[in-house]
Amino acid sequence: MSASTRAESAPTSQPFAVPLPWTEAIWSRLHASRTAQRLAHGLLISGPAGVGKRMLARALAQSLLCQTPNAQGLACAQCADCQLLAAGSHPDWLEVGPDPESKSGEIPIDAVRQFTERESLTPSRAPYKVALIDPADRLNQAAANALLKTLEEPTGQSILCLIGERIGRLPATIRSRCLLIPVAIPDETQALRWLTAQEPRSDWALRLRLAHGAPLRALAERADDTRLEQRSQCLNSFLEIARGRSDPITVAADWNAIGTDRILDWLAGVMGDLLRLGVCATPPQLDHPDRHTELTALAQRLDLAAGHRLLKRILEARALSERNLNQQLLLESLAIDWARIGHAARAGTGGGHA
Structure with missing residues (x-):
């Protein structure tokens, strides 16, 4: 199971999915289309990891196979078809995914042919x-x-439901033949209310920000205190490079040991925060709000143009992270670039607000 799939798993062991509060409007439209027998043959449900698109897709699929869905269109969980679904043996249900034996992580043609x-x-x-x-x-x-x-x-009797985070990778011919159903990041207040209902915690606001606003991702990562410790180490070393107190090559080696995907995610967030703080002392949202004071002091001296260029490089590296790149060299290059920007800021040549 991929990280994004884990981030969208149902929060309980219940086999029947229920649309989350922020996807209820989408569910209502799908239910209305189904009732009117106008449901598209191909559906493409897209959105960031952890927003509930997989729960929405499973709820729809289960509803379509149920003999007696309720007034909201949800599967009854009691009929014979629902029992077959719960046992994983319904003859009209198929899940198509990557070959678990393949290192490529791709969905092969044989899986589609099934x-x-x-x-x-x-x-x-x-x-x-x-x-x-x-x-x-x-x-x-x-x-x-x-x-x-x-x-x-x-045919008039089949529904294909495609799910993904990076639908731009799909051929345009496939996208154009599906009904696109985007699932967006929910309102922060609504997301925090839902998270608190799952488990009362004092740190949900920070965890939700670190999950880029995706509630299911925040929920899936709630027990991973190691991740928070590693983030703190990453940000500390990032700031120490800017202060000229750490060697970028040594820091890059430490980052590589943590994992490139995590590091690039945090670096993109902290660079975004610096650029926001460079133009506004009180931006409406920060990815790392607990480091506001330190980042504000640095942002005041930052060359915003250079910061934008570095952020672009980080985002490009994140988009290519699945390829067979030399991760150590990539992180070294980014750390060295950041050291140059930090040196300019210390020398007073950053021109942060020019």
Whole structure:
């Protein structure tokens, strides 16, 4: 199971999903389309990791296979079809994902063929055959082509639900043949209310910010205090480089030991915070609000143009992080660039507000 999938798992062991509060409006529209028999054959549910798109997709799939959904359209969890779903043996349900034996993490053509071959058949029990394709952005070229043929020539008794964070990787031909259903980051107040209802904690506000506003991601990471300690180490060393007190090559080695994905995520957040503070003393939101004082002092001396260039490099590196790059060299390069910016700031040549 991928990190993004874990971040969107249901918060309980209950096998039947329920749309989260901030996806209820989307659910209502889907239910209305289904009731009117206007539900699209292909659905593409997209959004950041941890916003509940997988729970929404599973709730819809379970509802479509249920014999007696309730007034809100949710699966009853009691009928024979729901019992088969709970046992993982419903003949009209298929989950398509990456080959667990493959190092590529891609969804191969054989996985898609399993559905396309069954898709042409009449449903065994339910009104529909339903397939969840997750993460859809991991379809390889051959699998995407096979899926496109099914989307171009759909039957009236099958629903394909594609789920993903990076749908831009999907061919435009597939995206254009699906109903796009974006799931956005919820309002912070609503997200904190929901998180507190799951488990009362005093640090939800910080954890939600570190999860980029995604409640399920914050919930999944709540027990990982090591992550918070590593973040603190990363930010401390980042600031020490700017102060000229740490060697960027040594720091990069420490960062590499923590993991490139985490480091790039935190570096993108802290650079974004510095740029916000460089133009506004009280920005509406910071990714690292607990370091406000230190970051404000640094932002006042920062060359904003250089900061923007470094942030662009970090974001580009994060987008390429899945490729076979030399992670150590990448982090060294970023740390050295940051050391140069920090040196200019200390020398008074940063021109932060010029």
